[in-house]
Amino acid sequence: MNAEQFNARYPIGTPVIAYPGCRPEDDPNGERLVTRTRSRAEVLGGHTDVVWVDGHSACINLTHIDPFSATDNSPEARAARWVPSNPRPLCHYFRQKSDPAAYWCANCGWNEDMHADEARRLAIAEALKCLPASATR
Template identity: 70%
Template sequence: MRDDTTAEENSAARFNRQHPIGTPVVAYPGFRPEDDPTAERIETTTRSRATLLGGHTDVVWVHGHDACIALTHIDVVDTTEAVS
């Protein structure tokens, strides 16, 4: 059996397996804060599955933003809290 998946498709598929629609995330629509300390930051949730855009960029749509955002600009929020 031939495997025609690309690294980008594997990245989107991996994201989708680990994070269902509605996952809390912090999204950076422009630059990541490491690259621009004044970068826009959106605390939100995903509203779509991750997909491959244009054959080269893994993206996801989030609530509160009108365009898709590259997975490289998405940080999943860890919602597990230690119980004491």
């Protein structure tokens, strides 16, 4: 996908997994960031399609960016979409906030449904490990 195609599909702020050095199929130990785009994609030096993401100072080649679809409801996709906004671990015991935010946990800020699903708990824990250090509170 080139920069023009990327910009047509994904606005600034799109949740992505970014691989700054190399993709996991090339190096399983490579860096992996669960983050968001912070710029429009552009062509760097007239030859490389890149985008900037939160938590990383350099641009990243679009071949090393995996956007998350808004319709993907897998635990992994949901965690990756929400973790940049709430970089706190999911607690084990849901404690309801007072209205109007009663659906959200007063302890950790995650919603009630996430507390009841071990797959979601593991997905959030994995996504937190990949969050840029600058995003943690």
